[in-house]
Amino acid sequence: MSTSPALDPTDPVEPEALPTLEELETRTEPETPDELATLEALDLPDPLDALDPFTGPRVAVLLGTDRHPFDRLVSWASLLAAEEQDEWLVQHGYTRWPDVAGTPGHVTATRMLGVDDLAPLLLNAEAVVTHGGPGLIMEARAAGHRPIVVPRDPARGEHVDRHQLDFTARLAADGTITLVHTVDELRTAVREARASGRDISVNGPQNAEMIARFAAAVDQARRSPRAPLWRWLLRSLDPRSLDPRRPRT
């Protein structure tokens, strides 16, 4: 209890006589009604609002910048999003969005996203679904997600060749991603991802070692003589350097 003259309990309470900082730091009583009224009149923003995890879409479905259509994933996303009430965002790129007029209000369909929209989207979303492109998988992982991936299938005209299928099979084998092949698998995977959420300790690519190795190699290359012309000629004339199927020793 303060005993300074300004807060003498026998005096009438004056709204201007708010406690000093030192008094605030040591006092144990709650604010008086006048102090509360003053604080309310100031209308300060609540800093916890900025940390509200429930802003923005809960699920992000990202198809990237590839020019092949990927109607399969877009139709699955549109179906699953309509089953839920929470916000979904589908970045459909060069694929047509199936039913523009019938899109529910909680589903946002957009063609492309800049980095200023993608970054907060990934930080706020509970689950991220992507096609098999390394860029988006990388971005999702850098935001602490284990992305749910539907690779593009060349047999359905979704991509130029099967490298997304091969690449994502490897990543699924070492647990980097969750690979799904049907709409039911996608539904289950999204539910599970939302239940566990992202790893908030991850913020950016975890590649410090790789960068150190790369930087050292570049410095070494600068100090070393450049590759001489005769070695270049030998290498480019060697038919083995052009045949990818021949195994190397």
Next chain:
Amino acid sequence: MKVLLVCSSGGHLAHLTSLEPWWSAHERHWVTFETLDATTKLVGEKVTYAYAPTTRNLVNLVRNSFLAVRVLRRERPDVIVSTGAGSAVPFFWLRRLAGRQVRTVYLEVIDRVDSPTLTGRLCRPVTDLFCVQWAEQLRWYRGALLVGKVW
């Protein structure tokens, strides 16, 4: 050290932006495509936009070759770094326009493990440092260095 970073937008650009702890310490110039992801990621960076698409596109290969002549002579980098795709080819083959001691560095993309890329094969003869991310990629590129994954 001045670095010239050459790449398509999308995943190729994402590979190079993930190397920020390395290139942010050096003077640099970028050559990429004018797409939404590139323009928003490279705000504040020095960029020259190349002609797209480059996949099996001879017209843009010719245009990008003229572009490479201009950019290499103007920027005169010490190191040219690329992850592909097609826009890298003229920059690597015309590298000496940047100066006789320029070095070329190619980083193979993370999603081509079971086969080499066309750009990787085209650039290999004129690459001083060829880096791969998976051990399995070493078999496609003689003399390559395994640096590990960009993520």
